[in-house]
Amino acid sequence: MSSQAIRRVRLLLVVVVVAWFFSPPAWRYAVPLWLPFVLALGLELEFLAGGLLRPARGPVEHDRGPQRADLERFGWAGEQPDEDDPTFWTSPPVPRRRAPPLRRVGASLVVVAFVALAAWGISIRRGWSALEHGTQTRIEHSLSAQAERIAGHPVRVRCDTKGTHVGAVQETDGIAEVGGRDAWLTPSICFRLYKLIDHKDTQAFSPTGRAIAVLAHEAWHLHGVSDEGVTNCYAFQSGVGVGVRLGLSRERARALMREQLATNGSDSSGDSRYVVPAGCSNGGRYDLDRSSSQFP
Numbered sequence: 001m002s003s004q005a006i007r008r009v010r011l012l013l014v015v016v017v018v019a020w021f022f023s024p025p026a027w028r029y030a031v032p033l034w035l036p037f038v039l040a041l042g043l044e045l046e047f048l049a050g051g052l053l054r055p056a057r058g059p060v061e062h063d064r065g066p067q068r069a070d071l072e073r074f075g076w077a078g079e080q081p082d083e084d085d086p087t088f089w090t091s092p093p094v095p096r097r098r099a100p101p102l103r104r105v106g107a108s109l110v111v112v113a114f115v116a117l118a119a120w121g122i123s124i125r126r127g128w129s130a131l132e133h134g135t136q137t138r139i140e141h142s143l144s145a146q147a148e149r150i151a152g153h154p155v156r157v158r159c160d161t162k163g164t165h166v167g168a169v170q171e172t173d174g175i176a177e178v179g180g181r182d183a184w185l186t187p188s189i190c191f192r193l194y195k196l197i198d199h200k201d202t203q204a205f206s207p208t209g210r211a212i213a214v215l216a217h218e219a220w221h222l223h224g225v226s227d228e229g230v231t232n233c234y235a236f237q238s239g240v241g242v243g244v245r246l247g248l249s250r251e252r253a254r255a256l257m258r259e260q261l262a263t264n265g266s267d268s269s270g271d272s273r274y275v276v277p278a279g280c281s282n283g284g285r286y287d288l289d290r291s292s293s294q295f296p
Helices: 003-021 025-030 034-053 068-074 101-123 133-151 187-199 205-223 228-245 250-262
Strands: 156-159 174-176 182-185
Touching: 003 034, 133 156, 133 187, 133 205, 133 228, 156 187, 174 205, 182 187, 182 205, 187 205, 205 228, 205 250, 228 250
Parallel strands: 156 182
Antiparallel strands: 174 182
16 A cells, blocks of 8 residues: 555544544444554554565656666766776665654554544443443333333343444344344433433433334334334334333323334335334224324
């Protein structure tokens, strides 16, 4: 890789790290913390090794005569050598000039140090990971209790901080065993529900509704419903009760779920499996409470 290309990649890496540092928690959770640091370290090691192992090259001259680099290396720069001069055949080469070692590694150390500092800053006091273990356990128990009411049997909801089950790689905010006992949510969903449970924070209207809907959605999978569209329909209806039990007023909870239903088509990201079916309406086939005139 050329020096110019490495400089461009360096600049791009710094921009990405800065953007990541100021991005929402959901974005930061989606990318492993070690990834930018490893990329930066590999880039700088390649640059350092290339600089130490490859010989320095002077400017290329398009001339059939002796090149300036050759004249500087073998002597007689600025004048034509006399081939009869014995020193023409015995003079030692001019030592090759190399940049000081500190200058060679200085830029690499600065870039790696910056990325390491940014990674350290991101790793502390951010979202779900910033909560004490006792708080995390208490919130998981609370979420499990809500899911259990829908599933109809003992279940366990966990926040997947390692990204093993859910996250950007899996392209999902939650996952559950259909008819099983285990469900996993992303840390960003768990953190949003924590803010609702402990701080009654509903300022972020859509994210709060999304978090409640995801919890209810996975709970219906635990209940045994496998169809994604039907599961969403049931989740938007059950989400009203979940929101109330987590601290919302019924009007607020209903407004959140109605927004989730209204934006279901656009939120499905082109995957028709998650679009609610035609019977997901007041008095329709998938109405869980046909005695009520309110839906969801």
